[in-house]
Amino acid sequence: xxxxxxxxxxxxxxxxxxxxxxxxxxxxxxxxxxxxxxxxxxxxxxxxxxxxxxxxxxxxxxxxxxxxxxxxxxxxxxxxxxxxxxxxxxxxxxxxxxxxxxxxxxxxxxxxxxxxxxxxxxxxxxxxxxxxxxxxxxxxxxxxxxxxxxxxxxxxxxxxxxxxxxxxxxxxxxxxxxxxxxxxxxxxxxxxxxxxxxxxxxxxxxxxxxxxxxxxxxxxxxxxxxxxxxxxxxxxxxxxxxxxxxxxxxxxxxxxxxxxxxxxxxxxxxxxxxxxxxxxxxxxxxxxxxxxxxxxxxxxxxxxxxxxxxxxxxxxxxxxxxxxxxxxxxxxxxxxxxxxxxxxxxxxxxxxxxxxxxxxxxxxxxxxxxxxxxxxxxxxxxxx
Amino acid sequence: xxxxxxxxxxxxxxxxxxxxxxxxxxxxxxxxxxxxxxxxxxxxxxxxxxxxxxxxxxxxxxxxxxxxxxxxxxxxxxxxxxxxxxxxxxxxxxxxxxxxxxxxxxxxxxxxxxxxxxxxxxxxxxxxxxxxxxxxxxxxxxxxxxxxxxxxxxxxxxxxxxxxxxxxxxxxxxxxxxxxxxxxxxxxxxxxxxxxxxxxxxxxxxxxxxxxxxxxxxxxxx
Ligand SMILES: Nc1ncnc2c1ncn2[C@@H]1O[C@H](COP(=O)(O)OP(=O)(O)OP(=O)(O)O)[C@@H](O)[C@H]1O
Ligand SMILES: [Mg+2]
Numbered sequence: 001x002x003x004x005x006x007x008x009x010x011x012x013x014x015x016x017x018x019x020x021x022x023x024x025x026x027x028x029x030x031x032x033x034x035x036x037x038x039x040x041x042x043x044x045x046x047x048x049x050x051x052x053x054x055x056x057x058x059x060x061x062x063x064x065x066x067x068x069x070x071x072x073x074x075x076x077x078x079x080x081x082x083x084x085x086x087x088x089x090x091x092x093x094x095x096x097x098x099x100x101x102x103x104x105x106x107x108x109x110x111x112x113x114x115x116x117x118x119x120x121x122x123x124x125x126x127x128x129x130x131x132x133x134x135x136x137x138x139x140x141x142x143x144x145x146x147x148x149x150x151x152x153x154x155x156x157x158x159x160x161x162x163x164x165x166x167x168x169x170x171x172x173x174x175x176x177x178x179x180x181x182x183x184x185x186x187x188x189x190x191x192x193x194x195x196x197x198x199x200x201x202x203x204x205x206x207x208x209x210x211x212x213x214x215x216x217x218x219x220x221x222x223x224x225x226x227x228x229x230x231x232x233x234x235x236x237x238x239x240x241x242x243x244x245x246x247x248x249x250x251x252x253x254x255x256x257x258x259x260x261x262x263x264x265x266x267x268x269x270x271x272x273x274x275x276x277x278x279x280x281x282x283x284x285x286x287x288x289x290x291x292x293x294x295x296x297x298x299x300x301x302x303x304x305x306x307x308x309x310x311x312x313x314x315x316x317x318x319x320x321x322x323x324x325x326x327x328x329x330x331x332x333x334x335x336x337x338x339x340x341x342x343x344x345x346x347x348x349x350x351x352x353x354x355x356x357x358x359x360x361x362x363x364x365x366x367x368x369x370x371x372x373x374x375x376x377x378x379x380x381x382x383x384x
Numbered sequence: 385x386x387x388x389x390x391x392x393x394x395x396x397x398x399x400x401x402x403x404x405x406x407x408x409x410x411x412x413x414x415x416x417x418x419x420x421x422x423x424x425x426x427x428x429x430x431x432x433x434x435x436x437x438x439x440x441x442x443x444x445x446x447x448x449x450x451x452x453x454x455x456x457x458x459x460x461x462x463x464x465x466x467x468x469x470x471x472x473x474x475x476x477x478x479x480x481x482x483x484x485x486x487x488x489x490x491x492x493x494x495x496x497x498x499x500x501x502x503x504x505x506x507x508x509x510x511x512x513x514x515x516x517x518x519x520x521x522x523x524x525x526x527x528x529x530x531x532x533x534x535x536x537x538x539x540x541x542x543x544x545x546x547x548x549x550x551x552x553x554x555x556x557x558x559x560x561x562x563x564x565x566x567x568x569x570x571x572x573x574x575x576x577x578x579x580x581x582x583x584x585x586x587x588x589x590x591x592x593x594x595x596x597x598x599x600x601x602x603x604x605x606x
Contacts, residue, residue, distance in 0.1 A: 001489075001496045008484040289480045292441055293494050293541065294469020296462055378442040381480065 002299050006306035009279065020275040021315035024357050027265030028319025032353030033327035034261040038254020039345040040331045045250050052239045054213055055179055056220060058206040061232040071202020072234060076227055083222045084208050087215070090117045091203040092180065093193045099186060100155040100162075101146040108142060109185035110156070112193020121207075122182055126150055127169030133192040135168035139182040143170045156186065156196075163196065179207035206234075216240070268315075269360045276308055276368035287372050288380025297373040304369035305362060312361025316354040323350060387453070388549065388580045389415040389438055394447035396433050396603075407433040409603035410447070415582060417548075420575045422594035423584045430603040431584040432477075432553055438582060439474050439551045440464045452548070469497050473542030477554040477584075479534040481526040487512065487537045488522040494544040511540040515570055532563035539570060550574060552583040556590055568593050 010017045058080065060070040077091050093112030098105055113121075118129050118137075127150030130137055136156070138148060148154065152167050165188075173183040180187070194200040210216050220236050227233045280287070287300055327349075328341045396408040407430045415421055423431050436442040437449055440456055449456045451467060459467070468474070481490050491508040512522050515536040526534055535555065542550060552571065556564030572593055575581050583594060591597050599606045 001493060001502075005482075005484055012484065285480075286482055286484070289482055291465070292439070292468060292474055292476075292480070294465055294467075294497050294545075296465050299497075376442070378436050381441070381476075 002295075002303040003306050006303050006310060009283070009307055010310050013279070016275055016278070017311055020272050020311050021318070023268035023271040024265075024312060024315025024361060025319040025322060027261070027268035027360070028316050028353045028357040029323040029326050030264040031258060031261030031356065032320065032323035032350050033330055034257040035254070035349040035353060036323070036327035036341070036346050037330050037334065038250075038257050039343070039349060040335060040341070042247070042250050042254060043343065043345065044335055044337070045246065049239075049243045049246060052179075053243050054210045054216070056208040056210060056216060056223075056236060056238045057179070058208070058223065059204065059235045059237075060202075061228070061235050069199040069202050071199055071204060072206055073203075074201050076233060077203065077206060079226050080206055080208070080223055083226065084210075084219060087211055087219070088120060088209045089206060090114070090121060090179065091206045092117075093190065093197065093199065094204040095197055097156055097186075097197075098158050101148065101152075104146060109181065110193070110197070111180055111185055111187045112190045112197075113180070113187060115189045118187070121180060121209075122174065122187070123172040125170040125172050127167070130168055130187070130189045130192070133189060133195060135166040136186050136188040136192065137169040137171050138167055138187070139171050139185050140173045141183040142185070143167075145184075154186070161196075179205075179209070213240075265356065265360055268357075269364045272308060272311060272361050272364040273367065275311070276304060276365050277371075279307060280304060280368045280372045283372075284375065284380045284383040287375055288377050288383065291375070291377035292381060300373040301369040304372055305365045308361045308365025308369070309358065312358040315361065316357035319357055320350050320354045323353060387414060387450070388417040388419070389413070389582070390448075390450040391437070392448040392450075394437060394444045394449060396430075396437060396442070397445045406603045408437065408444070411600075411603070411605055413598070413605060415580060417580055418575070418578050419596060420572075420581045420594045421583070422591040422597045423582065423600060424586070424588075424591055424597060425600040427586075429600045431600055433603075434600065435551050435553050435582065435584055438549075439472055440467050441474075469494060470545050471548055473545075473547035473550045475535070475538050475542050475550065475552040475555050477557050479526070479531070479538045479558075481534055481537055481541070483526055486523045486525055487517065487529065487533075490526070490537055491540045491544055494541060498545050508540070508544070511543055512537070514543075515540045516566065531558050532560070532567075535559060535563075535567060539567070543574070548580060550579050550581045552581065554584055554586065557586070564590065 058072065060072055062070045064070040072091065081089050090113070092114070095110050096107050097110045098107050115129060115131050125140055127137070136154075138154070142148070148167055150167055150169055153164050154167060156163050156165055171182040171187065174181055208219065210219060216238050220238065223234070223236055290300060324346075327346070328338065331341050332338055391411050391413040394408055394411045395406065398405040398407055411434060423434060425431050433442070437444055438451075440451065443456070452471065456464060482493065485493060488508050491511055492503045495503050495507060509518070509522060512518060517533060517536045517540070521529065521533060526537070529537065535558070539555075550571070555571065556567050559567065568590060571581060571583070581594075583590075585591050
């Protein structure tokens with residue numbers, strides 16, 4: 001019956017109750033859509049980071065001097081490959097140089113890679129892979145910037161070292177990855193690179209793609225032991241520490257974003273508290289009647305807690321549904337990819353958001369309910 | 385005489401800024417089982433205050449109040465509440481029905497409080513018939529009923545849990561004399577069935593229904 005009374009009071013003061021519920025709706029929508037956005041952000045960054053998370057990068061330890069280029073030598077690479085075994089291991093040349101397309105110039109990464117290895121680490125968008133020294137490939141972003149297609153020519157190098165080359169293929173963006181980053185790069189064959197920049201047999205980087213993350217340490221240790229026994233020949237690094245710190249940062253950003261949502265929920269809580277206090281004040285006389293005919297304090301409390309719960313439930317359910325729509329729109333707008341909406345994370349975020357909404361309503365109801373219950377029946381009765 | 389209600393030097397003092405108000409100033413009173421007592425006195429003399437003490441709605445500032453042998457001073461709030469639910473029926477001057485509930489539900493409510501479930505015995509309708517209310521009226525909310533009808537609902541509600549004591553604060557104060565007469569007939573009837581009745585009234589005519597009249601002045605019984 002106390003539940004019935006709570007229900008009827010909500011219905012009787014429908015407008016006021018709706019306003020309070022709207023507060024909760026906004027709060028829940030804010031907190032969950034922010035949470036969903038944060039989660040999606042985390043997910044998309046993680047997807048990008050996954051590309052480099054399993055890479056070990058080996059670079060020469062010594063610096064290059066004017067006449068002597070530092071590099072990892074063939075014999076060292078053979079040693080490394082002995083250790084890595086089945087894990088794909090690729091050595092390549094890498095430098096920066098200027099390119100010119102029409103009147104536009106910019107500096108980009110130059111890669112020299114064994115053509116046989118290219119298909120395993122890159123994806124072709126159009127054209128074909130390089131084979132000999134007759135052409136180069138470029139990344140998708142670069143191609144888009146200068147509106148280049150396969151068959152177009154670009155000029156590489158400065159002054160007397162200028163060389164006009166045909167673009168034979170466009171490579172898909174790899175994004176931020178541990179090994180080759182094709183987005184804004186020119187990729188040619190090893191032989192072309194050696195003929196242009198020299199340094200034959202002195203590779204700038206070796207990338208090992210480790211299939212099982214747990215093996216990273218073993219492989220690193222073994223390479224360290226084999227190559228750097230007497231003096232440091234190579235630097236060996238991986239990205240696990242960096243990735244985890246990036247993920248921490250993203251986690252903090254999404255926490256911050258949720259906190260902003262939380263503030264609006266707090267505002268909603270205050271409005272529910274206000275509505276509940278009004279409801280108690282307005283019903284002092286009714287509380288007096290209920291008490292005078294033998295209703296226990298606890299039941300009076302319950303009546304107001306029910307009322308708050310009804311508001312919280314309605315608000316949170318509406319909020320949950322709306323945040324699915326709102327969060328979806330946000331994700332669509334910011335990431336242009338709806339796949340991040342339909343994740344387990346989204347479901348949990350919505351459920352969390354709704355639970356928090358309900359909990360806050362109940363919490364906001366506790367004080368008014370307590371106040372109502374503690375009222376002296378005779379004082380309550382004489383209130384008009 | 386079997387004791388039903390006993391007051392021993394009961395004082396009720398309201399502490400106000402302007403000074404203490406002695407609404408009850410040392411009331412000693414015995415009421416036996418089956419008595420029909422009328423309390424009379426001028427306005428502000430302390431009649432309602434006295435009735436509220438007996439009804440366990442308020443605690444005396446000092447002195448003792450026994451209901452059916454139990455000292456209310458020693459009862460926790462929950463037991464006082466149960467006493468109000470089971471042993472005492474209160475009929476207020478201003479009806480005090482629950483506005484959100486229909487007449488039927490108002491009468492059903494104390495039953496639900498006691499049994500924890502909605503009524504299936506038909507007792508609320510039976511009680512409403514007893515006080516002269518039936519038909520469509522029983523599904524109206526209080527604000528859709530006349531004063532007399534509301535008072536009948538209030539009496540039916542007071543009787544819901546078959547209390548042994550009925551307390552009435554000017555039960556006919558807001559009613560015309562004909563309706564008042566009908567209400568008094570009902571109360572007389574109930575007293576005949578053995579219920580102890582304590583009734584506050586201003587009217588000598590109404591007081592004449594009682595077996596015993598107590599007059600109070602400035603919080604003291606004359
Ligand atoms: N809540 C209160 N606070 C302060 N004083 C009160 C309170 N209730 C009653 N009084 C005072 O106690 C005295 C007795 O009041 P009570 O209501 O018992 O009078 P009454 O005899 O019922 O009067 P009436 O015939 O007008 O109903 C009055 O002087 C009144 O002003
Ligand atoms: Mg009075």
